[in-house]
Amino acid sequence: MNKSRYVPFERNRYFYGKLLTVRDFVSEQTYVSDKRRLTNRLLFGSGVVAGLQVVAVDEKSVSVETGVALDQLGREIVVPSPVTLKLSMLEGFTNNEYAKNVYLCIGYDEKGKEPVHSVAGASGRTEEVSEHNRIMEGYRLFVREEAPPPSAFEYSDLVEETSVWYQDAQVRVLQTVPRYVTPGETFELKIRIEKTLQTPHVEFEYTPDWTGVEAADSLLEENGGRIVFSEPTDGGKASYTTVATLRALPLPDGEASMNASLRSRRGTARLVVGERLVTELSDVRQSIEVAEESASARMLRAFHERSLDRAIDAPSEPCVYLAKVNLLQMGPTYVIDSVxxxxxxxxxxxxxxLYRIVGSKGGTEEIIRTVREAAASVLPALNAPIPFPAPQAAEEPYEDEEEEEAPPEKLHDTGIVEISIIPPKKLKWWHRKQRDFYSEEIEHALGEGSVQFEVALSDEKEELALPEMWDRRDAVYFGATEVFAKSEYDSGLPRVSIGTISYPKKGTFRIGVRVLQKTERTRLRIRWWATKQPQEEGAAFGSAFGVFDEAANAKEAAAARS
Structure with missing residues (x-):
């Protein structure tokens, strides 16, 4: 698969007199469908959206109900009506062995329909040429007889790590541990045994060799410190899971994180299938990151830091696994035991x-708190508290009660704003290139009234979660920055002139920037400070800066009336 097939996007540009060909109309369709599929891929993932239940209708056939799924390329797979198929007639089903587990898969498929005579294609040819007038977006059902590797499923590696101890046509042994834990946290190590229904009794064990973790239950002690699985004598199941509870050790002094290591002691891993001893086991080595930061925050950061290539990666034959069908061999044929x-x-x-499910457990405030805690380390700008006040009717105080003292007035505020300095394309060659750029209207927290502003170029590192396109010096530059040019203190920032406009009655302001020299930068970060005098000192403050001038007040009143 070409991973960049969806990007960059290119759309038609129409103009009077343009000659439209097949290429233009195909490009129009491709632009719309590729954008939708990329959105599906990145925002929703892949899997069953609705319906697509699989049931066994008899000993050899299954039925797939109507439904919708998304594949790993973001393509919609729609089953508009129920379909019943004999399992052995599906693509991928082989008749060489019936005592097995098979996986029913669904994939996106396109087929042409409505063949029509092609006038242009038949020009100069004696035989009739036809083309399909429509493309039917459909699906295909097929069978895979091998279980997919754990790495085939997106996002699973961000949450947990799954390794394969052993796999053949009859048995598969998996081990799963979480990717991230905190010091002192207890977590589960899961051993999953997958087998066919007619595979004989299975036993598996190994002696662990761990660093950074310890056993947290008595089961390991009872087993002599070994991980042990033995299939029950009354088994009859196609899969089993055994769990060992572990605990992460405290971090070493002075360390912010560590990697706990999980593996087995050499020569202790043992798998027995019936009377057969399996010796060709993988040397499973797993690692768990132990840190004070919450696991959800680290998962979210890893999710956002993945590259676009990784985000849109897909298998060569994308599909969704609808069902695992457990078969039993009955003489020369098979029967479906379970689905x-x-x-x-x-x-x-x-x-x-999802919002309703989580909300029913902890309420809206709990959802917001959980999401904000997870996002705090990824998007520091979101870390500022957002109040959710419940509206209440104002009540008159009782005569014998004293009114509560009003909170102190806020007198200082600061923040950072980013201003794009990409000039628009010149319409004519004689037009001047734009050098002046302006921010949106910014609201400060000091309320209405006269406020004094101070602005400076910011090269700080940790204020906004923005891509690092150049090295930052973690500094703020005031005044004429050119005095530092060609010195060790040179910021690399362009020479600019900065101004502000205040709107006292709205409690807002705007910042303007004039770029005075050529630069490769596309955005500038401006640090601003707002200062307001206390109310009792407002008159002196206003007279000092001329903000209470009667003429200015008259002009503001006239502007408001107009």
């Missing part, structure tokens, strides 16, 4: 439904 729906939890959940 497990969506065995690898490939679901796409509606954000509104």
């Amino acid at each position: 497990e729906r969506v065995p690898f939890d490939e679901y796409v959940i509606n954000p509104s439904m």
